[in-house]
Structures are given as C-alpha cells and as structure tokens.
Amino acid sequence: MDSLLNGSRPPVFCPGCSHDQVLHALDQALVAMGLSAEEVVMVSDIGCSGLFDTFFNTHAFHGLHGRALTYATGIKMARPDLKVIVTMGDGGLGIGGAHVLSTCRKNIDLTLLVLNNFNYGMTGGQCSSTTPQDAQVGSGFLNRLEKPMDICQVAAAAGAGYVSRLSTYDKGIVEGLKEAIAFDGFSLLDIWGLCPGRYTRRNKLTPRSIEADLAILPDLGDYRTRNAREEYGRAYRQEAARLQPVSKPARIEATCTPPQAGRSEVVVLGSAGQRIITAGELLCLAGASAGCHTAQKSDYPITVMRGHSVTEIILSDVEIEYTGIENPSVVIALAPEGVSRRKKMIAALPPEAWVIKASGIDLPPSAATIIEVDFKAEKIKSQDWALVSLAVLAKQNRVLNMDMLKAALQLRFRKAEYETALAMVEKAVESLCR
Amino acid sequence: MALTLMEGNEAIGWGAVAAGCNFFAGYPITPATTIYNTMLKLLPPQGGVCLQGEDEIASIGFCLGAAMSGMKTMTATSGPGISLYSEQISFAIGSEIPIVIVDVQRLGPSTGSATKGADGDIQFLQWGNSGGFPVIVLAPVDIRDCFVLTVHAFNLAEQYRCPVFLAANKEVSMTRETIDLDRLNLPPVMDRKTADAAQPFMPFGVKNDSLVPDFLPIGGGRLVRQTSSTHGPDGYITTDPGQIADMQKRLDDKLKKSVPAFTYYDEYLVPDADTLVIAYGVTARAAMTAVKNLQSGTPKASLLILKTLWPVPEQLIREKAAAYKRVVMAEMNLGQYVREIQRLLPDKKIDFLGQMNGELIKPGQIQEVIIHG
Ligand code: SF4
Secondary structure: OOOEOOOOOOOOOOOOOOOHOOOOOOOHHHOOOOOHHHHHOOOOHHEEEEEEEHHHEEEEEEEOOOHHHHHHHHHHHHHHOOOOEEEEHHHHHHHHHHHHHHHHHHOOOOEEEEEEOOOOOOOEEEOOOOOOOOOOOOOOHHHEEEEEEEHHHHHHOOOEEEEEEEEEOOHHHHHHHHHHHHOOOEEEEEEEOOOOOOOOHHHOOOOOHHHHHOHHHHHOOOHHHHHHOOOOHHHHHHHHHOOOOOOOOOOEEEEOOOOOOOOEEEEEEEOOOOOHHHHHHHHHHHOOOOOEEEEEEEEOOOOOOOOEEEEEEEEEEEOOOOOOOOOOOOEEEEEEEOOOOHHHHHHOOOOOEEEEEEEOOOOOOOOOEEEEOOOOOOOHHHHHHHHHHHHHHHHHHOOOOOHHHHHHHHOOOOHHHHHHHHHHHHHHHHHHHH | OEEEEEEEEHHHHHHHHHHOOOOOEEEOOOHHHHHHHHHHHHOHHHOOOOOOOHHHHHHHHHHHHHHHHHEEEEEEEEEHHHHHHHHHHHHHHHHOOOOEEEEEEOOOOOOOEEEEOOOHHHHHHHOOOOOOOOOOOEEEOOOOHHHHHHHHHHHHHHHHHHEEEEEHHHHOOEEEEEEEHHHHHOOOOOOOEEEEOOOOOOOOOOOOOOOOOOOOOOOOOOOOEEEOOOOOOOOOEEOOOOHHHHHHHHHHHHHOOOHHHHHEEEEEOOOOOOEEEEEEEHHHHHHHHHHHHHOOOOOOEEEEOOOEEEEEOOHHHHHHHHOOOOOEEEEEOOOOOOHHHHHHHHEEEEEEEEOOOOOOHHHHHHHHHHOOO
C-alpha cells in the first residue's frame, strides 16, 4: 500500500496550513515503516489537529480536549502490539499538561506529535501555552503577561525518552517522524508550523524564521541517557508476572457457640496506635467463628498517627439491617480522644450496659456497670489494651468467649504472631481476673 | 454456612473480577480508595491491568481507551472525582463505551467530609452529562449487593454499551461485614455483541430492531472509528439533522425502553399496611428495621427497596405503590429521589425524611414519620 490516508475523506485544512504538510509526511513515514492500517491507531485531540484521525484510514479515536494521551495509554496497555500515534495542538498541550508530564514519566510507547502553531486556530486565534509574548493574538493583552513554554525542555525534565523539535518545512521531517515512531518508549515531537487561517494574519512567521527560532533554542543536553529505561508497558508486565495471585477470601466455618443470642453492639473508644480497628476486626472474626453476622464501622481522622480511633461492632444471630449503634451492650474506653467523641452515648447507657475503662480515663456519669482495668499496673502496652479488653469480656462470657477469641486470633494472625498474642492475652487475663 | 469478613469496597472488587473485569484505573480518594487497593491486588497477577491516573480525568480516560480496545473496565471515585469525570462520562454515553463507574458517595458539597456518608450525588449521577441522556445507576444496600450489583453493572455496560454507575455510599463501602460467598445469586457473565464478519462494519450502526450497535475492538482486523463528535452510523462527523435526530433518539430509547429488563428491587410486605416506605442504599436497612418494628401494631408500613435508580423504574414504582394511600420516602440528602416519586405518584400523600449531617438515618426517625407523618 502506498498511503494510509482516507480516500473518502480528503484533508480540508486552510490553504497553506502546516497541518496538511505534517499529515502527508506522517503518511509517508508510516508507509515507509511498512505499517498496515490495522496496526495503527490515530488518537487525536480537539482543534484543527483533531481532524487527523478522520483523514487517515486506520483505527481512529477522537476524544476530549487535552485528554488524547489518556485514551492512548489505555489503548496501548490493552494492545501493546499497536502503533499508537497521538496528535494535539499547542492548545491540547496546555489543557492536558498533567497528562503530558505523566506520560513522559511513564515512558509508555506512544508517539505524541505536538502540532505547534502558537495559537488556538479553531476558536479564533487565542493565545496558547506556546504563544510568544510579543505576538498579536485573539486574547488581547493577555499573552504579553505569560511566558511561552518550551515543551521539549519540559518533557526532557519530566523523563521522556525521546524529544525533538522539528520544523514542518524541514526536509528531514519524514525521517524525524520515522525515528520518533520507531522509538521504544514515549516520543514527543514539537513540530512548528504556520496557521495562515489565524496566526500569520497578524504575525510575521515564515518557514525561514521558524528555522532561525528553532536554531537558537537551548540544547536538551544528555536527557536521553538520563531518561533511558524500559518501556512502561513491558516493565509493567514484567513486574506483574512476578506477583503471586491473591488467595480467595477466607471462609469462616462456625466452630464455636456464641454466649448470647440476639444482637450485641460493642463500641471501642481509643486513640491512634492502640490497634482499635484491629481489635474490632478480631471481634467480628470471633463472631463469624460462632456463626454470627457481624459488621464493623470505624471512625478516625485523616492523620492516622494522631487523634481518636473509634470502632463500632455489631454481632447478630440474624442478618444485620441497621448498622448504626443504638443500644451498646459494651463500651470499651481506652483513651480520652475516643471518649470525647461519644460522650452523649456514654451518658445515656442503661444499667445493663458494661463499660470497660482503662484506669485514669474520665467518663461522663452514666447508669452503666463500670469495670476499671489498670493496664499500666500489669505492664500491658497501650497497643494491646483493646485486645486485652476483649479477653476480659471473653472471660466473662459477655458478647464473646475464649474459644471465639482464640479462633479470631488464629484467623487474623500467622502462627508465630498468633502464639505471641495468645500468650500475652492469657497472661493478662490471668492477672487481671484474679 | 461459611462467612467471609470483608469491606463493601472489597466486595465490589471481587464482584468486578467475577464479572470479567480486566482493567481498572483510579485516583485515590476516600472513601473509594480501597476499591483501587483491591483491584491492584487482584488484577496484575492474573494478567489484568490496574493503573493509578495522575488525576480522575486520566483514570477514566485510560478506561475508555482500554474499553474500546475490548477490555472490561471499571473506575471508582467519590463526588469530587465524579465532578472531574463529567466530560468523559458524556463521551462514554454519546460514543457508547462500556464502563462501570463506582461513586462511593461522601458528604458534599465539594471536598465536604471525606469519611462521612451521604447519598447526595443521586441526581448528579443522572444529570451530570452534557446532553442530558439517560444513564444506568444501581444502588447497593449491603455487602451482598456490592458484589452482586457490580456483576450486574458489568453485564449492563456490555449489553447496552454505556457507562453504568454503582451509587455506593461510605456507609456501605467502608463498613466491614460478613458475607456468605457461596450463596450469592450471581447472574451469568455477559459480553458485548461482536459485529458480524460477513457484513460491512458500521461502528454506530444498528440492525433490525436492535438499539445497541455491535462492537469491534480497536486494533482488530477491521478498522474501528471512535469519536466524541456528533456522528452518523459510520463514525464520521455528521451535520445531517435526520441522522443526528435518529442517533439522539436511539441513545435515549436504548436505556429507557429496557428498564424492565434491569429493574432490581427488594420488598417487605406487611399485611394491612396503608403506607409504603420507599428507600434505597444504606437507608433501606434502617427502613427495614423500622417497618419490622411496627408490623405488629398500628400504623403498619410495607417497604420497597429500589436498587435500580436510573432510568427511574416507573412501572415498578407505580405498581408497587398502587395499593397504598401514603408513601414515606427516606434518603441521605435533602430531597433528591423523592422528586421522582412525587412526579410518578401525584395522587398520593408523600411524606419525606431527608438528612445530611454525616450520620445514618435511624430506624426510629423513619418510624416517627410512618406514625406521625
Ligand atoms: S485555522 Fe489554522 S490550524 Fe486550523 S486549519 Fe486553518 S490554518 Fe490550519
């Protein structure tokens, strides 16, 4: 085949538009590389460069403004064998800047052609991220206040494997395109050209001045050595191949008998670092090991190493409907940070409710039965208080029993951890429940 | 019976894999992050892809590119991310790209409260697209729904070539619950219909009375054209008013006309009740407790739990409400879905209970409205 252009849709750019020349050069490059239409995906952005996909008779994807690289990444990850070529203008470059940087950092095997004509052609010649400060454009004085961006320096700094500046009028453009497309990784070509429809009506720009301007841009240095690395998709698949498939979620058989029927609600009030949420999970596992349905909701600030940690657990012999706490049978109060979050709840506790409270914690007055535990006197570390409180409950056959707690520890921990935890718990309960 | 303890978000992840999901991309955001964590554990070791986008726009963009290349894709976020997805959602609707989008709702507006639940995006999910086209929104009540409705969501995305939302809520997604995985009633997995090799391929053409175009992946042996611009059946831009009107009508019809095929709901009928409570999402659980608490006294109420929210299952709501004098609607916002109920049931007394304070609506509050209006 001698062309991949679309016979039924001839290009319709303005006369003299540089896009037209790039389009033909790209076609020549693809043909010269021996690529077939089925192997190529043209992903185009919005604006005049967004017409590229229509003018090629290849796979075509035309999406939203600035987002072309996002689709291209998805396509390339799904089909690593395809040649994915993205066209965008200097408009797409600005609006999609985050995607350009990220694609450079990834080094995924895409080719991005920035058709840089220094303005937004399609919408009336407004300034873009590459408009010179002294240009006359459709944005009044605004472009005088913003420095144009040299995308090649940016891309090189962001980790792109292949970056090059080209003039549309450069005789070597086909070779330049071929080299970029052949590059095994992310390649970016900043292709300068004329927009007679808008830009050159008020600004003097010629193929010769473009050549001169390009010649004085700073050299990109040794970025290629710095950025040389494995292509993203291949590196991804290599990493993935080393991973072990996750085992199926554990199914917990009911091997224990729960001490109580009905619904029990337990609230643990502590602070970060006290393993409050793990204790809640253990209580859920204990419930499941006795065939109970369980639910756990936790509340902690975004600063996970400081502040309150509250967890609420429900055990029930029927399926749990409402997951809120209405009538807790046990409250475990281990730190003022947690207690301060549930003062109203504590004050309203009825006489049949139990509160296990660490010595020294102030509680609002309530009718509940208070069990004070001096963890410090027993040299129990703060991170174990919640677990030991569960053991205190288990010892009294309230909500759970020791069989259930042991089953939970076994489900949650590996053998060595399980043995340490069990020994700690047994020793603590021994001395606390003397 | 053997129980498994997991978070709602983990169940969504396992449900996705059960449905054949092989591509996920997301940007971390509480309370949706644990879906991403789950997919990162599940997909890469089994040959799938899980990516973290530089932002939400990129994440859903990766999915759309992959979906058009034949993969089954999902993304997950919360209200702030849905806002950023909006333009891509419109693209997926108009260009018929299958994708499952999980919105783990948190208290808004805007940044709001990352760790507090709400159902504040219920109208936004439907109307957050330019053009105002129908979308499918399913709302999980509990962990079992997180699993099962995710499988349905994938099937629907494949069958109708459209985005399908799972309108979760922090209160379902980040709650750890027991689930009996062996007793899930999972639907058979469905895949998009491949275009007939003997016919010329029209990317957006429909045959006979079908309303959904057959699919071919980008990168296959026959060329595929995808575009966000107004297009004709051939996937090229069109300005022909007749062609445009046909396309728009088909996009509107393809979901609205099929609602009975994906109307998911639950009900709890109480004999002699003259009130019907309607609820969805986590609030349905408090409503269930409320109607059970009242079932042996007066007044009594029955319960209808909607799991398909959009397109509105109008026929179901009219039929189920027909026998009742009064409807009580409870939801975790200040009055969103109740608008649909009011529109459908103009002759009934409708009492509304809304709450947006970061807390669950309690059974007692619903009972109060059932008793006192
Ligand atoms: S407006 Fe400018 S970029 Fe667009 S087609 Fe015309 S000359 Fe080319």
